[in-house]
Amino acid sequence: MGSVTVAKIPVIDFTSDDLKPGTSSWVSVCREIWSALEEHGCFLAKYNKVSSQLNEAIFDVSEELFHLPTDVKIRNINGFLGYHGQLPARPLYESFGIDYVTVKEQVDKFTNTMWPSGNNHFCQTVYSFSKAVKELHEMVVRMIFDNYGLENKYYDSHIESTTYLLRILKYRAPQENESCMGLHPHTDKSFLTIIHQSHVNGLEVKAKNGEWISVDFAPSTFVVMAGEAIMGWSNDRIDACDHRVTMKYKETRCSLGLFSFIKGIIQVPEELIDEENPLKYKPFDHVGMIHYFFGTAEGRKHQRTLKAYCGL
Numbered sequence: 074m075g076s077v078t079v080a081k082i083p084v085i086d087f088t089s090d091d092l093k094p095g096t097s098s099w100v101s102v103c104r105e106i107w108s109a110l111e112e113h114g115c116f117l118a119k120y121n122k123v124s125s126q127l128n129e130a131i132f133d134v135s136e137e138l139f140h141l142p143t144d145v146k147i148r149n150i151n152g153f154l155g156y157h158g159q160l161p162a163r164p165l166y167e168s169f170g171i172d173y174v175t176v177k178e179q180v181d182k183f184t185n186t187m188w189p190s191g192n193n194h195f196c197q198t199v200y201s202f203s204k205a206v207k208e209l210h211e212m213v214v215r216m217i218f219d220n221y222g223l224e225n226k227y228y229d230s231h232i233e234s235t236t237y238l239l240r241i242l243k244y245r246a247p248q249e250n251e252s253c254m255g256l257h258p259h260t261d262k263s264f265l266t267i268i269h270q271s272h273v274n275g276l277e278v279k280a281k282n283g284e285w286i287s288v289d290f291a292p293s294t295f296v297v298m299a300g301e302a303i304m305g306w307s308n309d310r311i312d313a314c315d316h317r318v319t320m321k322y323k324e325t326r327c328s329l330g331l332f333s334f335i336k337g338i339i340q341v342p343e344e345l346i347d348e349e350n351p352l353k354y355k356p357f358d359h360v361g362m363i364h365y366f367f368g369t370a371e372g373r374k375h376q377r378t379l380k381a382y383c384g385l
C-alpha cells in the first residue's frame with residue numbers, strides 16, 4: 074500500500090470572531106488557504122460553529138441510520154448520489170447520500186423515505202449540521218476568490234449556483250486476513266469537499282512527493298479538500314487532492330462529507346489566464362463531468378477525469 078507518513082497537513086484556524094473581510098486576520102487566513110491548497114490540495118480547518126451537542130447528535134443519528142434494515146437502506150438508491158454498501162469491491166464501506174441537503178424540504182424527503190412515520194430529530198440534526206458546514210464552505214470559497222482578487226466579480230454568482238450533497242459514511246473494522254482498504258485512492262469530482270469524522274482516524278491524503286499522509290483529526294476539525302472542479306476553475310493552480318481511507322484500527326469509523334457542486338457551466342476566470350498560465354480547460358458542465366465519470370467506462374479510466382472531459 075506504499076509508505077504512510079505522519080507528516081501534518083496545515084491546520085488553519087477559523088474560530089476567531091474577528092474573521093471578517095478586510096481585517097488583517099482575514100487577509101492572513103486567505104494566504105494560508107491559498108498556500109495550503111496550492112501546495113497540498115487540502116487543509117484542516119479548526120471550526121467551532123458545530124457545537125459539541127450537534128457534533129454528538131450527528132454521529133448518533135448517523136448510527137441510527139446505519140442500523141436500519143437493508144430493504145429500507147436501499148430506498149436511498151439514487152444512482153451515484155444515493156446508498157452505496159455491501160459491495161464486494163469495498164466490503165468495509167457503506168454510505169448514504171442526501172442531495173440538496175441545505176434545502177430543508179430535501180432533508181424532510183430523505184427522512185420520510187427512511188422513516189415513513191417521521192424522525193424529526195434526524196432531520197433537524199442533519200439540516201443544522203449541513204448548514205453549519207456550508208457556512209465554513211462559503212467562507213473558504215470567499216477567501217479563495219478574494220486571494221486571487223476575484224471576489225467582487227465572481228463570488229455571489231458562484232455561491233448562488235452551488236448545491237451540496239451530504240454523504241454519511243461508515244467503515245467497519247477489517248476482520249483478520251481482510252484488507253484494511255476502506256476506500257480506494259481517488260479524487261472527488263466536487264468543487265470542494267469538507268470531511269468531518271468521529272474519533273477514529275483513517276483518511277489519508279497523498280503528498281506531492283507521492284507519500285500518503287495520515288490525517289489526524291483533532292476535535293472540532295474538518296478537512297477541506299480540493300475536488301476536480303476547483304482544479305478546472307483555477308486553471309490547475311490548485312490540484313485535486315488524492316485521498317483514500319485505510320482502516321488500521323479495530324473500531325468502526327464514521328465520517329461525513331459535504332460535497333459542493335456547481336449548477337451549470339464552470340469557466341476559468343479570464344484573470345487566471347496569462348502567458349505563464351495558458352487556458353487548460355474548455356468551459357465545462359460540472360454535472361456533465363460527473364455523469365461522464367460515473368456513467369462511462371472511459372470516464373473512470375483517468376487519474377484526473379476533468380482533463381479527459383474538457384482538457385485543452
Ligand SMILES: O=C(O)CCC(=O)C(=O)O
Binds near residue numbers: 275316318328330
Ligand atoms: O471518509 C472519509 O474520510 C473520506 C470519504 C471520501 O473520500 C468520499 O466519500 O469521497
Ligand SMILES: [Fe+2]
Binds near residue numbers: 259316
Ligand atoms: Fe473522496
